[in-house]
Amino acid sequence: MNNKLLYLLLTSMFVGVVLVFANIEAETNSQTPATEKSEVEGAPFDKMMAVLTHKRCVNCHPSSDYPRQGEDRHVHNFGVQRGADNHGMPALRCESCHQHENNDFSGVPGAPEWSLAPRSMAWEGLSRVEIAKSMLDPTKNGGRTLEETVHHLTEHELVLWAWEPGVDANGNPREKPPVPKDEYIEAVKAWAAAGAVIPEK
Amino acid sequence: MKISFNINGQPQTVDVDGNTPLLWVVRDVLHLKGTKFGCGKAACGACTLHVEGEAVRSCSYSVKFAEGKRVTTIEGLGTKENLHPVQQAWIEEVVPQCGYCQPGFMMATAALIEKVPNPTDEDIDNNIVNICRCATYYRMRKAIHRAAELNQSSKQIDQ
Ligand code: FES
Numbered sequence: 265m266n267n268k269l270l271y272l273l274l275t276s277m278f279v280g281v282v283l284v285f286a287n288i289e290a291e292t293n294s295q296t297p298a299t300e301k302s303e304v305e306g307a308p309f310d311k312m313m314a315v316l317t318h319k320r321c322v323n324c325h326p327s328s329d330y331p332r333q334g335e336d337r338h339v340h341n342f343g344v345q346r347g348a349d350n351h352g353m354p355a356l357r358c359e360s361c362h363q364h365e366n367n368d369f370s371g372v373p374g375a376p377e378w379s380l381a382p383r384s385m386a387w388e389g390l391s392r393v394e395i396a397k398s399m400l401d402p403t404k405n406g407g408r409t410l411e412e413t414v415h416h417l418t419e420h421e422l423v424l425w426a427w428e429p430g431v432d433a434n435g436n437p438r439e440k441p442p443v444p445k446d447e448y449i450e451a452v453k454a455w456a457a458a459g460a461v462i463p464e465k
Numbered sequence: 466m467k468i469s470f471n472i473n474g475q476p477q478t479v480d481v482d483g484n485t486p487l488l489w490v491v492r493d494v495l496h497l498k499g500t501k502f503g504c505g506k507a508a509c510g511a512c513t514l515h516v517e518g519e520a521v522r523s524c525s526y527s528v529k530f531a532e533g534k535r536v537t538t539i540e541g542l543g544t545k546e547n548l549h550p551v552q553q554a555w556i557e558e559v560v561p562q563c564g565y566c567q568p569g570f571m572m573a574t575a576a577l578i579e580k581v582p583n584p585t586d587e588d589i590d591n592n593i594v595n596i597c598r599c600a601t602y603y604r605m606r607k608a609i610h611r612a613a614e615l616n617q618s619s620k621q622i623d624q
């Protein structure tokens with residue numbers, strides 16, 4: 265009888281301990297962010313263009329001389345303008361506020377070479393096919409070869425900032441492109457390696 | 466983290482978190498209270514100072530970026546005996562009202578007239594986008610033109 269009681273007691277203690285650990289594990293798991301998933305299925309071109317048409321890219325590839333900003337792509341506050349060298353006006357430079365990295369205190373984003381894309385690289389308002397064509401056109405892409413374009417798209421720190429966009433002035437995280445960085449880089453390289461074919465639409 | 470820079474002609478070393486905004490190092494560590502805090506979000510320009518002669522909004526500038534650089538605040542712009550043209554013009558045009566925004570405007574103007582010696586109204590609109598709650602913009606514009614004039618003539622005298 266006594267042995268039976270002891271057995272029951274030990275078994276219930278063991279079950280209790282297992283349950284407590286299971287619970288801790290469940291909580292820990294729920295805190296671990298899930299691996300970033302792509303919101304875009306499809307060919308490498310589709311994945312690449314889903315990124316390049318995202319606001320993190322297009323805001324600084326405007327069709328006018330005014331940068332855009334924010335999730336709603338509003339015209340940059342304070343009448344900020346492109347200027348002669350795409351880095352702003354003589355005494356109101358991009359670098360007056362944007363430094364080499366994000367500033368989490370002010371919510372001002374930053375990355376090396378923070379500036380607008382030259383006017384010839386305006387993407388705002390273009391379809392993804394038009395953007396891709398302009399990217400491959402040396403008269404518009406700054407005379408880049410395909411290899412150099414791929415380098416810009418996959419290694420330029422300013423471009424890759426899109427996946428580290430920091431927080432806005434209210435401390436809210438900025439939206440990232442819909443395809444994870446590694447998957448995007450892979451897609452760009454695969455698209456280029458397969459001949460950089462631009463579909464009809 | 467130890468950061469060394471030159472401020473208003475004096476070498477300085479501070480030991481702070483490198484991400485501290487330069488504004489707070491200037492005000493709270495170096496006790497130079499002329500540079501003001503307005504918004505903390507690079508929106509108003511009250512905190513404008515110069516880094517290597519460029520106007521910078523110091524509330525959004527981590528002090529670590531100042532390493533080895535030349536920083537100028539309103540305290541270093543001129544002296545009572547030898548006013549900077551911007552200071553002279555500001556006095557002549559009696560620009561300030563409450564005064565809070567003025568150091569930022571003056572630093573932004575000092576940078577402007579170095580780059581655009583004869584700014585038009587359009588240049589002023591495009592480059593000086595600070596905010597003045599007392600709306601001294603009208604006098605400010607006159608003072609900016611006057612500062613440019615004084616700066617030009619002081620340069621001619623120097624030559
Ligand atoms: S306090 Fe820096 S811009 Fe307002």
Ligand code: FES
Nearest residue numbers: 563564597598599
């Ligand atoms: S003088 Fe009062 S805010 Fe400008």
